[in-house]
């Protein structure tokens with residue numbers, strides 16, 4: 001039984017019909033990143049930001065997990081697996097994975113910008129929604145924006161240090177600190193593997209890489225890992 005840390009990004013959900021994040025032109029679903037994924041953008045136009053995430057929440061709810069999400073859940077039959085995702089959708093959970101670490105938060109969570117209370121997000125969030133704890137109309141999605149600290153980093157680093165293998169799936173290697181995990185893993189002497197449609201920004205840092213659509217290369221890799229266990 002190997003201890004495996006799997007990091008996933010937008011690429012694993014692409015074939016479920018959820019668009020990836022366009023780091024190259026700085027746009028996500030035709031919006032500027034600074035407008036929809038920063039605390040400053042939310043302060044400037046909370047209505048736009050809530051509408052943007054309401055749309056993302058609806059799109060995620062309408063999507064189905066694909067063969068790559070489901071294959072990762074099967075990997076736990078023979079290995080100790082920690083799934084760390086940058087994704088804010090819940091397709092890993094719906095694909096059968098448990099204990100997923102959402103380092104960038106989740107569309108299904110709401111957070112009070114005033115007091116920090118967290119609760120389950122309604123399907124449609126509105127700027128006038130009061131916080132259930134303090135009553136302030138300061139509801140925001142529980143999503144980690146640029147300039148904010150990702151969640152559960154100590155746990156992630158601990159899992160990485162204890163792992164035998166680090167696998168990065170469908171992530172461009174542009175967003176830190178996740179982009180730095182491969183260097184952390186190498187530093188700790190752990191084997192590293194990239195599974196991506198094409199070589200990512202940090203591709204050369206991995207011991208091995210396989211390129212192709214996640215729905216093909218992830219199930220194939222999982223089948224090999226289960227056969228070898």
Ligand code: NAD
Pocket residue numbers: 008009010011012013014015018019020021022023086087088089104169170171172173174175195196197198200212213214215
């Ligand atoms: P990214 O969009 O920067 O990179 C996507 C990567 O996936 C690219 O390297 C691309 O080559 C690869 N890819 C595309 N289609 C693929 C496929 N079919 N199979 C395998 N790989 C494929 O995404 P990122 O690195 O995750 O960083 C983007 C940030 O945007 C994250 O912080 C995340 O929170 C957010 N985001 C999340 C979602 C989601 O929850 N599904 C969607 C878009 C953006």
